[in-house]
Amino acid sequence: MSNLQQRVISAIVLAVIVLGLTWLGGLYFRLLSAAIALAMFYEWSAMSRSAANAPYQWISAGLLVLVLLLLVVGFPAATVLLALAAAVVVSAGLAVIGKQGSWNTVGLAYAGLSGISLALLRGADQSGLVAILFLFAVVWATDILAYFVGRAVGGPKLAPAISPGKTWSGAIGGTIGGLIAALAVAVLAGSPHLGLMVPVVLFLSIVSQIGDLFESWVKRRHGVKDSSHLIPGHGGVMDRVDGLVVAALALYVIGTAFGGAENPAGGLFPL
Structure with missing residues (x-):
């Protein structure tokens, strides 16, 4: 089995598990x-x-x-x-x-x-489900668009000493993609804070890319290509969630300002 086939199969299995557990909450x-x-x-x-x-x-x-x-x-x-x-x-x-x-x-x-x-x-309510789907939309769209735009456009490197493959064009393209995807989730969910969502999404997209760079720096510091080999074709868990978890922390802090520590999603997505 080729590495590409492993990556595709692993991605499908992971997506089904993660989205299923996200739905159950x-x-x-x-x-x-x-x-x-x-x-x-x-x-x-x-x-x-x-x-x-x-x-x-x-x-x-x-x-x-x-x-x-x-x-x-x-x-x-x-x-x-x-x-x-x-x-x-x-x-x-x-x-x-x-x-x-x-x-x-x-x-x-x-x-x-x-x-x-x-x-x-x-959490366990509908607002929490929307918040996580919103987070997934930002991070996944940012990651996917950054990869494809970076490969198609190229240009100056974003942080060559840490991750030589990343470019400024990819970072900008990823941020635009994350903005479109996350706003689509917010609109479909009927969020009353669409004006607030624009700066929030931009911030989360940037933060997720910083999280990606941080994990690349950690791996480079220890001289490894992947954080582990737990996921066939993908490397480790950190390789897959590096941007997600940092963006999740940022969104939790933002949500806490609106809904409190116990109900951060409800403050942003009152359903």
Whole structure:
């Protein structure tokens, strides 16, 4: 089987699973979000694992599991976020004591916030479903259009030292694509905040591309091509969700300003 065939089959399987669990929401989507967070931390740790830091990575992994259990069970957002903050503090303290640097702690915060923001955005109601579909539209359209526009137009590189294949033309094309796709979702959902959605989408599209570049920098720092080989033809989970999880955190923060920490989607998409 060719690499292209693997990529297509994996993409279809993943899309069916993710969209199905997104539709169900509630516990099912919280489990998906927790699985994404754990996979991200596993890949983050694997890229930097050594005999010296392995025990600290296991401790950080255990702390992350405890936080995600609170998320999956359905504890309030404030409790889950405070638990993550406490876990990060403990991880940082152990790193200082063991002279391990901040890498494990950053990975714990990165993976934890990714899973939590995704789960809390979706929630269990219709507003959460629209918010996640809106997020998918921004990130997926940005990613797809950036690839095709970049290949077709070319031009100056966006960040050659980090990701030589990305261009400014692709970044701009991706942002325009994300804007069109996400506004289409907002219009179909009957959002009363269409004027607000334009700057929000532009911001999320840019943030998702920054998330992509951040993950490329992490891989380059550790001299690896893919974050792992968990997904046939695609690499690792981080390779697939790098832009999504950063944009999810950004949208969660924006939604919190309108609907509160417990109902961020309702503030943006009151249905």
